Amino acid sequence: MPIPKKTIRARELRRDATPFEIQLWQMLRSHKMEGIHWRRQHPIGPYFADFACATAKLIVELDGNSHDGREAEDANRDATLLEWGWTTLRIPNRDLMRDPESVWRTIAIHLESPTNELMPKIES
Structure with missing residues (x-):
């Protein structure tokens, strides 16, 4: 049986991960965290989430320079994923570089939150 195209693409994306994604x-x-399992480059519909936790229906996207000027496209994608029950947390690479523990705290707070509301961007 042939390997699905999405599986092949996910493997390529994982292999070509940026230093920030690593x-x-x-x-x-x-x-x-108990019950939390992360997947890298996880296919959801036509999209690939940088990091996804199915239990929490949380997607974490790292945004670097390649996302500059793509705010509308990202917003449309996030809205579609939200319609499907997924919340997207967008983290600029610069925030991960400057204060990784703050990034982790933001993710952890969202995972522990009783609501599944979209969290704001981390701003440094």
Whole structure:
């Protein structure tokens, strides 16, 4: 049976991860929370989430320079994912670089929140 195209693409994205994606992946793996399991480059519909936790229906997207000028496209994607029950937390690469523990605290607060509301961007 052939490997699905989405699986192949997800593997390519994981293989070609940015240094910031590698850093956040290591952080997510090192901070264990009961019932929380993260997936990298997880396909959801036509999209690939940088990091997704199905239990919490939370997506964490790292936004670097490639997202400059794509705010409307990102907002449309986030709105579609929200319609499907997913909340997207967008984190600028610069915030991960400046204060990784603050990034982790923001993710943890969202995971522990009783509501599933969209969290604001972390601003440094």
